[in-house]
Amino acid sequence: MDDQPRRLRADAERNRQRLIEAATDLFRERGLEVGVGEIAERAGVGRGTLFRNFPSKDALVVAVVVERIRESIARGRALLAGDDPAAGAFALIDEALERQEGDRALFEALAGDWIAYPEIREAHDEMLGVLGEILARAQAAGAIRSDVSGVDVMLAVKGVCEVQRLFPGLPPDIGRRQLELVKAALTPHADDVPLTGAAPCAQDLDCAVAARHPEAAERALGDPERVAG
């Protein structure tokens, strides 16, 4: 009943930390495909210890990646606190791309089915909230067309990121051009054709994900053997 994660024994806590560090480094450099064996080895523990601390490899990935997403959220809040919402919105868009260029793990985990995991989805939603707020202010200032939602913008940026992932060796200019096109699309013009359909909200994303990934996510991330001590 108490949600507090039970205190781990000192050596266990240290192993857990080492595993996260090893995984963070390996994932950032070589992507999420590195095997559990190598991670355990780099952390100086046995395979089994990895699975004692994390119920699956995916759980370890999630633990590593959520941390990086939170860094992005913090940066978003900083921009939100600034006094130029229009510039802040565009900066947030630009930085989303940069951030992923330096970390293959973040790159890969923001794609594919990873979003089915509740932890990632929550971090994702939180990021979306910040984006929505900063967007609303930019729209109020007339810097962004009024019929786009935060989800529209996030999806557009996500598209650019995905393209970067597809063509990893592409000259960096091209990603920038893609973002410039996104910004051109967001800029209001007198002759804008209004977008059709309802503006998507965060809930649409959640529903979309939940509908397709029944409960696989829950299964893989259920607590490891945290029996009472």
Added chain:
Amino acid sequence: MDDQPRRLRADAERNRQRLIEAATDLFRERGLEVGVGEIAERAGVGRGTLFRNFPSKDALVVAVVVERIRESIARGRALLAGDDPAAGAFALIDEALERQEGDRALFEALAGDWIAYPEIREAHDEMLGVLGEILARAQAAGAIRSDVSGVDVMLAVKGVCEVQRLFPGLPPDIGRRQLELVKAALTPHADDVPLTGAAPCAQDLDCAVAARHPEAAERALGDPERVAG
């Protein structure tokens, strides 16, 4: 020295055909993750027969998918032959999305590392050529801003497709909105901020792919045991 693929024995040819049919159906419905065992079973042959006709599972995927890309190319040429290049360009963009919604295999194969395979890259490049031509005419007609290239457009559409892949349960409106934003970005305005950097060309994509996937593609797709009879 003769590039003609040697004539297969009648039963072998039939098995090959059955394998492609089985794989096409299974891949379209359930994606590229279906196992070789199931494909062989559905085709009514042993596992080994699959690998006699295709050097790897990937080779089978490529054979299936290239066929679908060629269908898109044919459609592009039809639009190119039409008399309204501006409408044709936008139609090509719209249809790219629709086409992938009905075929998970096409969906998945146009993403990720699949483009490293020469066969897919070539089909891809051919598609790009058609897009480039139709785009040039639309630009000459003043319907699309003049500083975007065919690759810019293709990448933008690819981004939308990727987002669809990430959120498979998303209401279809949203994909349409994304495309509307792409089209808004392509529409010329007096106050357009010129895109920075050089317009990317098809070669940039090829270089990008080749640089990152050394020769893995060649290895997996080398001819199966086609010794002289």
Added chain:
DNA sequence: ACCTGAACACCGTTCAAGT
């Protein structure tokens, strides 16, 4: 309580034995 590494299940792929 926790750690370890041998053992297991599940893929794609190979190959010796058949026709």
Added chain:
DNA sequence: ACCTGAACACCGTTCAAGT
């Protein structure tokens, strides 16, 4: 020449045996 399915290699995961 071609087919077959048992066997192999390579992952993630489990668990009996240790401390």
